[in-house]
Amino acid sequence: MFARLLDFHALEWRYEPRSFPLQWHPDGTVHEAFTPDFYLPEFDLYVEVTTMRQDLITRKNRKVRLLRSVYPHVKIQVFYQKDMRDLELHADSGSPGEPPIDHVLFSAEDVERRVGELADRISEDYAGKEVKLLGVLRGSVYFLTELSRRLRIPARVDFLAISRFAPDDPAPQREHIVQPPHDPIEGEHVLLVAGIVDLGLSARFLLHELAARRPESIHICTLLDRSSRRLVPVDIRYSAFELPAPFVVGCGLDYRQLSRNLPYIAVVKPLG
Numbered sequence: 523m524f525a526r527l528l529d530f531h532a533l534e535w536r537y538e539p540r541s542f543p544l545q546w547h548p549d550g551t552v553h554e555a556f557t558p559d560f561y562l563p564e565f566d567l568y569v570e571v572t573t574m575r576q577d578l579i580t581r582k583n584r585k586v587r588l589l590r591s592v593y594p595h596v597k598i599q600v601f602y603q604k605d606m607r608d609l610e611l612h613a614d615s616g617s618p619g620e621p622p623i624d625h626v627l628f629s630a631e632d633v634e635r636r637v638g639e640l641a642d643r644i645s646e647d648y649a650g651k652e653v654k655l656l657g658v659l660r661g662s663v664y665f666l667t668e669l670s671r672r673l674r675i676p677a678r679v680d681f682l683a684i685s686r687f688a689p690d691d692p693a694p695q696r697e698h699i700v701q702p703p704h705d706p707i708e709g710e711h712v713l714l715v716a717g718i719v720d721l722g723l724s725a726r727f728l729l730h731e732l733a734a735r736r737p738e739s740i741h742i743c744t745l746l747d748r749s750s751r752r753l754v755p756v757d758i759r760y761s762a763f764e765l766p767a768p769f770v771v772g773c774g775l776d777y778r779q780l781s782r783n784l785p786y787i788a789v790v791k792p793l794g
């Protein structure tokens with residue numbers, strides 16, 4: 523499953539290429555070793571994929587901590603299978619209706635205030651310039667609208683859409699831009715506006731694709747940043763909220779295409 527995600531994002535990977543001795547017997551033989559599941563050469567990064575079982579997660583976390591202390595230069599991330607399940611929740615198929623809300627995480631007033639603060643910062647950083655707000659459909663639409671109204675610099679608005687990872691697709695595609703921006707971005711100061719940056723794979727893909735169109739500058743501006751789950755490094759210049767792990771809806775973020783229009787950001791009750 524994780525391999526399919528990596529393939530979708532065209533990331534090179536190797537399965538269990540290396541074992542790390544963690545503890546040794548007094549005679550020098552290896553007492554305990556750890557073999558991370560995946561290696562991503564492009565990032566020199568190991569990834570350990572966990573199941574949903576808490577006892578296994580606890581054991582793996584211990585090994586990961588040990589690995590980090592014995593090999594401080596080795597980069598390793600834990601990928602929780604639950605992340606994948608959350609993305610499946612997000613797919614269009616399944617039971618109809620809006621999701622049950624557990625609680626409101628950020629109120630409409632919180633969102634309004636933070637978006638205003640971001641708009642102030644952007645207006646200062648880009649003073650004397652024009653900015654192109656390039657929204658990633660569809661999650662960014664509400665955020666982009668509110669943000670653009672609060673800017674005090676000239677702003678153009680455009681949108682693009684990218685394909686979405688479908689874990690059960692029998693004929694998986696590579697990630698690609700399904701709807702390119704209407705206008706060129708060459709020579710412009712582009713703010714790539716997103717609803718959420720999670721694993722960071724989509725954001726990284728877009729930065730790479732758009733850089734080839736030679737904008738004068740390009741930075742990411744996201745409503746929500748779930749940096750705790752970041753798999754690959756992405757430089758995020760502007761973010762309104764740091765997001766905890768649970769799946770959220772509202773302010774553009776959907777659950778099977780519903781609930782985008784909630785004026786607040788809410789945590790969805792766990793399924794099952």
Ligand code: 5GP
Nearest residue numbers: 719720721722723724725768769770775776
């Ligand atoms: P990533 O950064 O993982 O490559 O891409 C993030 C994408 O995952 C978003 O565009 C969104 O579609 C989806 N996503 C991740 N977390 C959430 C969440 O909590 N709620 C919703 N509605 N979508 C999410």
Ligand code: MG
Nearest residue numbers: 538557558559
């Ligand atoms: Mg393993």
